[in-house]
Amino acid sequence: MTDSIFTPPHNLEAEQSVLGSLLIDDDSSERVQKVLSILKPESFYSRAHQVIFEEMRQMYRENKPVDGLTLYDALESKGLASQVGGFAYLSELTKVMPSAANSVAYAISVREAAMERYGIQRMTEATELFYARNGMTAAQKYEAIQAIFTHMAEHGRTGIRRGARPFMEVMEDWVTELEGRFDPRQRARGLSTGIASLDEMLQPKGLVRGSLLVIGARPKMGKTTLYSQLAINCAISEDLPAVLFSLEMPDKQILERMVGQLSGCNTDIFYRGADNQSEFSHANARAMQMAESGNLFIDDTPGASLSHIFSESRRIKREKGKVGMVLVDYLTLMTAEKADRNDLAYGMITKGLKSLAKELDCVVVLLTQLNRDLEKRTNKRPLPSDSRDTGQIEQDCDYWLGIYREGAYDENANQSDTELLLRLNRHGNSGVVYCEQRNGSIYDTDQVAAENKRRELEEKPRNRKGGF
CATH class of the missing domain: 3.40.50.300 (P-loop containing nucleotide triphosphate hydrolases)
Incomplete structure (x- = not known):
């Protein structure tokens, strides 16, 4: 048995490459927008990377330029710079990144690992449910676990998690749906009856x-x-x-x-x-x-x-x-x-x-x-x-x-x-x-x-x- 067996799935190199790509890529790049749509802060395994990505995402929302210096200033103003390794670590991110052209591939790798961690978390909840003596019958526990499987499948397709979500995250999903309502190629509105x-x-x-x-x-x-x-x-x-x-x-x-x-x-x-x-x-x-x-x-x-x-x-x-x-x-x-x-x-x-x-x-x-x-x-x-x-x-x-x-x-x-x-x-x-x-x-x-x-x-x- 080795310690690696118990380490949750993650890819620190891919996380660094994603962040490095965002630091050097053009703000209006289609790649940048794709990466931002694929990932959320919790997609990152490293807590420092979560903080960095969250701040970068906020800067993109506010149409602020994003580079090593502007990002450092934004983190420093909130007292977060030291938590992520300071300016030295931000500079290092742009050096370890192989190619900004592959940023979407790096993001997909990060998301895959995050999905596996989420699956492990939900399966642990399912196992704990069987051990719990909470008055539920075995049939009720099976039904609850079926719901967990459904949520996992939905998360795999959409990235949406159940439970309490930040208002900003819900609003992002709402804005995406709102845009779809006015796109004739999509079916984001309610269903019709045929009459x-x-x-x-x-x-x-x-x-x-x-x-x-x-x-x-x-x-x-x-x-x-x-x-x-x-x-x-x-x-x-x-x-x-x-x-x-x-x-x-x-x-x-x-x-x-x-x-x-x-x-x-x-x-x-x-x-x-x-x-x-x-x-x-x-x-x-x-x-x-x-x-x-x-x-x-x-x-x-x-x-x-x-x-x-x-x-x-x-x-x-x-x-x-x-x-x-x-x-x-x-x-x-x-x-x-x-x-x-x-x-x-x-x-x-x-x-x-x-x-x-x-x-x-x-x-x-x-x-x-x-x-x-x-x-x-x-x-x-x-x-x-x-x-x-x-x-x-x-x-x-x-x-x-x-x-x-x-x-x-x-x-x-x-x-x-x-x-x-x-x-x-x-x-x-x-x-x-x-x-x-x-x-x-x-x-x-x-x-x-x-x-x-x-x-x-x-x-x-x-x-x-x-x-x-």
Whole structure:
């Protein structure tokens, strides 16, 4: 056994070369900007190098010239010069640096060692968790360690660490994202839904990442239709992975429904045959489009628990590098933890799904059934308070969307007319979006004409039938 086994990974020569390159390279050099984007002060193993890099970075932010003398003066003014070896060490940095042209390669080497040290730190935390006698069950410890693995994978791709971060570091990430929002080549804004009028209502933010979207409705209103349509839009239009947890329908039925939605074909053709071969060919082409995107994942595990959804979603995030949406159909079919009341048990699930959205930086879509009591009202349009078995939903969700079809209660009404009622939107506007459901798909419609039609119908006596 030698002492080197216990020495954390580091490369002092590469650290010196990076700092030396920054001292002699031109301030406006593309290499300098690249190095500053790759590294953070904590990327350096040497404490002296951390102090030097932090001061240099601050000088670059303030557009001050950076060389040995100006850097020394800046450190001296803060009483830090002696901690880093004084002017002599700063001068030495420019001599040991082989070539400023290779500064980016040196920075990557420094970052690689820093990532390995971070991995060792997090794995140590995982080991300590197993030894700890803190009241957690073994299953809970496994789940916590899975979260650690997810954070490590994210750190490997982005360099972002979890935990308390300095305001300046958070602001740097925010500025980078802000620039991306105005770049048409990037997708730094929130996600779209694929329904133009709903997307317009959600503008300019869209469905904000890290949010929980709850879709509530009575049976046969179109919850699963909207659920699968959101997934298709995420996978095809947004080019982001969508993970569907279907606790009600088998995976093959979900797939069949999605093929029908994307192709515009009535799924009856998969049972009675198509009137012409081109219809089958078109449906098959759309099925292959979804398959080849590599962005759609379906899990039909019966009674899936929250921990199962966490585990599978994290796995997809590690494998694909990102997740756009996690969709769950539906809340009361999930296996809940034991609690005194159902509302408390399901409240734990909604809190957990909100946490998952934040952890994976995605949108979590949760379907929920509504209480039958709403059908006793004159106006049967759903409200967040109608959610079955939980009063926690209103507190946890960022968006609450109800679905209403007049045709479910009035046999004389147009059976395709549908209202999407955005009752709650913590990030922007709320309101009603009118659309049509045909052949298992949702289509946008003229909003002004649909609103006028609704007003005309409400003025006429209606022949209602019993609800579901």
